[in-house]
Amino acid sequence: MSENNLSFPLSISIDNQAAIQSGEGFYSRPGSYLADRFRRMMQKLARDHPDFDITIRWVPGHEGVHGNEEADKAAKLAATGKQHNSPKTRLPQYLRLESLPLSISALKQAHHKATHSRWTRMWSKSPRFTRIQQIDPNTINRSFLKLTATFPKRLTSMLMNLRSHHIPLNRHLHRIGKSDTPNCTHCPQSEETIHHFLFECRHFHRERHDLTNALGHKASSLSFLLTDINAIHYLVRFVNATKRFKTTLGEIKMPVPRTI
Ligand SMILES: [Zn+2]
Known part of the structure; x- marks a missing residue:
């Protein structure tokens, strides 16, 4: 017609x-x-x-x-x-x-999907991927983003650093040429690894007390410390008390206040 x-x-x-x-x-x-x-x-x-x-x-x-x-x-x-x-x-x-003309929302959706799968592909080939997978297989999906959504930026970045082992402790600093020795300043026989700093170093024995007191045997599980919201509070408290990252990462702020 x-x-x-x-x-x-x-x-x-x-x-x-x-x-x-x-x-x-x-x-x-x-x-x-x-x-x-x-x-x-x-x-x-x-x-x-x-x-x-x-x-x-x-x-x-x-x-x-x-x-x-x-x-x-x-x-x-x-x-x-x-x-x-x-x-x-x-x-x-x-x-x-x-x-026919494409709708803006369909275009956005397609773009988002393509970007996400490209990122997943690149990420799964990166050397950090395997190491981080051992801590939390959910890292590359939304669980980490969800966990850290309300966290101060510095805390999120510290957690990422701990997961990827790129943390300003002597073992890592030595590898990137920023420290003369990979060893702990207080324990010349031991490399200052994340494990040493969090669980072994006798110099921080007192600071570690709160952590073990509150979390029991789980306090010696790195994956627990990095993924459990309650444990993260005690981890932040410990890290700040040791002042070990004061000159590099600065004072780490706690996640949004909650009762623990
Ligand atoms: Zn030590």
Whole structure:
């Protein structure tokens, strides 16, 4: 039907309530450009035809409206394959393009998905991956992000450093040329590893007392200290009390206050 042979009053029956309700507002959901087209078309008709009179009514499931039943059949047939598409010359101008406009939200979603899988691929090849997996297999999914969502930035970064072993203790500092020795300043026979600092170094015996008192035997599990919210509080307390990272990481702030 072309604009020239329209006669008013005209009645349009639609079985989609959402489509009818969308009539007034602009919105950016997928497929909204069709509603926009329709709205613009109506505005043009109203301008061009003094007797413009259109009623849009809702009919459940096209029942009893011959034209709609035919349209429904044609739509179902078209969905079965390209060979049933209408010839382009019979389509309105804006539907003759090779592909329909993409919706912004669909584009965003596709971009997000592609970025995420690229990051996962790169991450799984990185040397840190295996080491971190041993501590918490959930590191690369959302659990770490969820755990640290409300943490101060410095705390999150300390936890990441502890997980990746890139922490300013002599063992690591020596490896990157920032310390003359890999050994502990207080225990010349032992390398200052994370394990040594957290669990062994006798110099911090007193500071470690709170940690072991509160957490029992679990206080000697690195993976527990790095993943349990309650344990993280005691870990922060211990780290600050030792002042070992004071000049490098600074004072570590506690997670959002909670009772422990
Ligand atoms: Zn030591």
